[in-house]
Amino acid sequence: MSDINRTIEELLVDYAGALRDGCIPVFLKSLTREEGRRIASSRGFWDATEAVRILNSVGFADKVLFPKVSLFISRVDAEIVSRLKKARASSRRKRSARARPLTKTKE
């Protein structure tokens, strides 16, 4: 991915490789201004990316070892609990903020 001024074919192949290897950020960062323009104006590139994604899902997603669902559920639950806590804390803050001016006027 170090070549400068890659052709659209090379860019597509590099994108496909990055997606296959799970390093899309490296591909994105490697793009030069000229290459960015080339991608934007190429209909072929956008058409081919769809096929690349399909190949990626069919060819590689089945081989990847994802975590066990029971372990993942505990992660989701922890995230939900943290959001619940945040929501409760912010509503408490709002309530106390609303109550404060009242106490001031009493004084």
Place this chain on the structure above:
Amino acid sequence: MNRRLRNALKGLTDPDIERRRRVMDSFVRATFESFIRYLYRYLGNEVECEDVLEDVYADIWEKPERLRNVTSDRELLRTVYLYYMRKRLREVYRRINRNLHLSQIDLKNLVAPELGVLEMTSQSELRQLLRRVLNRLKARERRAIELWMEGMSNRAIANELKTTVGAVKMLKFRTMLKLKKMLCDHCRED
């Protein structure tokens, strides 16, 4: 859609947040496999997939209204992608966007695109479809794609096909375009 998932979906839209939290367990069990494989299509990285999916499920728990009228598996995946996954997918790369030479719109289209005919085809259907379509390619084109799917580098493919790296790149680009067209034609016929 199976009964378990239907019941989970019904429970998800319950106004009581604690009940929704309990229902998430069966919802995650019923959808985890299909959702994480779907995300892999866009990220190609299992760690990123897990992180994004965790947020997606928490978002669903927080705002499940979009799933109220979902009646089929395909509709569920479509709705979850459009209203929950896309937002999170875009956030994955937002932080590096400042230094990129790609416009915001192009970045969005690359990492979380609009749904095409192919994007909504299920994994098993795609597998069958791809097998059929690969058989219709020229021997050299099919070999290049198969080697790539085995994890080979461009140089290794070039050695195998006894050609140059540049020629392999051209061949792959042309074959991808051909594949896309053939897959779309098949989907429309079906």
